Amino acid sequence: MKVLVMSDTHGYIFNAKEALDRHPEVEMVLHLGDYCRDASQLSQLYPDKKFEYVYGNCDIGVGTISADKTIEIDGVTIFMTHGHKYSVKWDYNRILSKAKAENASVILFGHTHVAVIDNVDNKLVINPGSMSESRSSKSESYVIMEVAGGKVNADIYYV
Numbered sequence: 001m002k003v004l005v006m007s008d009t010h011g012y013i014f015n016a017k018e019a020l021d022r023h024p025e026v027e028m029v030l031h032l033g034d035y036c037r038d039a040s041q042l043s044q045l046y047p048d049k050k051f052e053y054v055y056g057n058c059d060i061g062v063g064t065i066s067a068d069k070t071i072e073i074d075g076v077t078i079f080m081t082h083g084h085k086y087s088v089k090w091d092y093n094r095i096l097s098k099a100k101a102e103n104a105s106v107i108l109f110g111h112t113h114v115a116v117i118d119n120v121d122n123k124l125v126i127n128p129g130s131m132s133e134s135r136s137s138k139s140e141s142y143v144i145m146e147v148a149g150g151k152v153n154a155d156i157y158y159v
Contacts, residue, residue: 001074005143005154007032007082007110008130010058013042015131015159019142020046022157026144028073032110032128033082034058036065056082056111070102075150077102083109083127096121106145106152115141115156126154 004026009016016038020026029049031039033056043051054069055062068081079099086095088109099107106124114136115129129141140159145152 001028001147002026003028003030003073003145003147005030005032005108005126005128005145006131007128008034008056008113008132009038010035010130010132011038012132013038015140016042016142017045018159019131019157020049023144028052030078030080030108032056032080032108033067034110036062052080054081057084068098070104073147076106076147076152077104078106078108079104080108083111088112088127092120092125095125096123099123115143117143117154117156124152124154129156131159 002025006016029051031053033054036053036055036059039051039053055065055067070079079102088111108126113130116127118125126143128143131140134140138158141156143154143156145154
């Protein structure tokens with residue numbers, strides 16, 4: 001299954017729509033917060049895609065939407081969160097501990113606005129960066145994950 005991972009749209013969905021149009025084969029979209037309402041809006045525009053999302057530190061009045069979510073895709077357990085509750089700007093210790101408690105082999109988070117794919121303590125750690133305002137020397141970004149047979153391949157794409 002192809003999965004598009006995005007974060008930090010901050011009310012600006014133009015780049016998200018461009019990414020979804022560029023990858024019509026994507027079956028699922030994971031939005032990691034900071035304007036999770038954008039994910040709801042995108043789900044209306046792309047009803048053929050399954051959407052999962054969590055809230056971030058800039059989301060208010062989100063009702064029953066969770067800050068964390070653990071999902072399974074094709075035999076792979078994935079922990080997704082925005083990251084602000086796990087101090088991801090400083091280190092991965094807290095988020096690694098939570099992922100371990102969730103038996104997740106993949107960790108998805110945003111918050112830093114910098115795209116990263118890393119392997120830490122036998123966990124695939126992915127931050128898709130920001131779809132609205134990159135804080136790296138590169139442009140806005142997202143990740144495409146290919147999940148199949150219990151394995152994950154992931155690549156960063158720039159808008």
